[in-house]
Amino acid sequence: xxxxxxxxxxxxxxxxxxxxxxxxxxxxxxxxxxxxxxxxxxxxxxxxxxxxxxxxxxxxxxxxxxxxxxxxxxxxxxxxxxxxxxxxxxxxx
Amino acid sequence: xxxxxxxxxxxxxxxxxxxxxxxxxxxxxxxxxxxxxxxxxxxxxxxxxxxxxxxxxxxxxxxxxxxxxxxxxxxxxxxxxxxxxxxxxxxxxxxxxxxxxxxxxxxxxxxxxxxxxxxxxxxxxxxxxxxxx
Numbered sequence: 684x685x686x687x688x689x690x691x692x693x694x695x696x697x698x699x700x701x702x703x704x705x706x707x708x709x710x711x712x713x714x715x716x717x718x719x720x721x722x723x724x725x726x727x728x729x730x731x732x733x734x735x736x737x738x739x740x741x742x743x744x745x746x747x748x749x750x751x752x753x754x755x756x757x758x759x760x761x762x763x764x765x766x767x768x769x770x771x772x773x774x775x776x
Numbered sequence: 777x778x779x780x781x782x783x784x785x786x787x788x789x790x791x792x793x794x795x796x797x798x799x800x801x802x803x804x805x806x807x808x809x810x811x812x813x814x815x816x817x818x819x820x821x822x823x824x825x826x827x828x829x830x831x832x833x834x835x836x837x838x839x840x841x842x843x844x845x846x847x848x849x850x851x852x853x854x855x856x857x858x859x860x861x862x863x864x865x866x867x868x869x870x871x872x873x874x875x876x877x878x879x880x881x882x883x884x885x886x887x888x889x890x891x892x893x894x895x896x897x898x899x900x901x902x903x904x905x906x907x908x909x
Contacts, residue, residue, distance in 0.1 A: 686901045687903065688905060689880070690904070691907050691909070692907040694882065700908060701883055709888065711883075718880055721876040722868050722875075723865045724868060724904050725863065726906070730907070736907055737906060738863055739906060741902065741904070742869065742875060742904075744900045745894075746894050747894075748874050748877070748894055751899075753870065758859050760808075760855060760859045761807065768903075
């Protein structure tokens with residue numbers, strides 16, 4: 684399974700975070716919220732200076748491009764745990 | 777210290793607040809319902825009230841107790857109301873639906889398309905997050 688993190692952050696911001704924390708997975712930058720809007724995850728005005736950002740959400744996609752597992756939290760405190768996402772990935776062959 | 781109950785109650789209120797976001801939110805058992813932090817706050821509140829009762833200077837100790845209890849109130853608001861302010865996302869792709877394709881730049885400035893990623897790795901986990909701006 685390949686994890687891909689997506690936010691409105693500029694590539695350099697994500698690269699700095701990646702290096703600082705030591706993440707090895709891919710970070711994608713969506714400053715114009717194109718992908719974020721196509722997944723209906725726009726959180727209007729929540730970012731710095733009233734910019735739009737993504738609300739947290741996780742999707743597991745199989746090779747046919749179909750969503751096999753999705754988690755749309757209703758509480759910012761309660762996001763998917765790594766164990767949950769790995770368990771979901773084990774179910775999808 | 778003359779009024780250790782008051783001040784330890786105040787410090788405990790601050791600890792109860794900060795420790796949730798820095799420590800207890802790491803495990804679902806103490807994250808989903810912040811019971812450890814609620815216990816800490818209750819102990820803090822008892823100490824604060826006991827501190828005011830024993831204090832000679834009711835106004836000053838009352839202000840400290842009020843601030844400590846205000847931190848508790850703000851915590852309750854934060855974990856029961858504020859973190860639930862999220863847009864509805866009814867249009868998000870459901871299980872069984874096609875995931876919308878997209879092309880975005882990775883952190884090295886390289887263009888990446890979801891459908892191309894899926895060609896090389898059969899399962900992709902998209903994690904949308906708020907970001908650090």
